[in-house]
Amino acid sequence: xxxxxxxxxxxxxxxxxxxxxxxxxxxxxxxxxxxxxxxxxxxxxxxxxxxxxxxxxxxxxxxxxxxxxxxxxxxxxxxxxxxxxxxxxxxxxxxxxxxxxxxxxxxxxxxxxxx
Numbered sequence: 001x002x003x004x005x006x007x008x009x010x011x012x013x014x015x016x017x018x019x020x021x022x023x024x025x026x027x028x029x030x031x032x033x034x035x036x037x038x039x040x041x042x043x044x045x046x047x048x049x050x051x052x053x054x055x056x057x058x059x060x061x062x063x064x065x066x067x068x069x070x071x072x073x074x075x076x077x078x079x080x081x082x083x084x085x086x087x088x089x090x091x092x093x094x095x096x097x098x099x100x101x102x103x104x105x106x107x108x109x110x111x112x113x114x115x
Contacts, residue, residue, distance in 0.1 A: 064106035
């Protein structure tokens with residue numbers, strides 16, 4: 001994983017703790033459990049690599065498909081994933097990468113507008 005991804009993760013966790021401190025232990029447990037999944041590890045590393053891709057890169061569609069398939073097999077999101085919290089996090093992260101913004105569009109997720 002790149003140093004940039006470590007910083008992104010750190011920043012996201014800082015926001016999570018600030019926005020919903022009571023939910024953090026559940027999120028940490030969930031995050032730790034998905035990192036045991038080799039398929040998630042591959043997807044996570046691919047997302048890290050995709051940060052610098054051109055938003056028109058065809059590999060983004062393949063990555064979106066892999067994320068969609070993995071998510072469908074995993075089941076519904078954790079109850080702690082409040083849309084407002086996730087929207088703030090997405091807006092912080094997506095401003096940094098046009099490719100990630102395109103990936104979210106391919107996943108048919110709402111793309112927050114920059115503040």
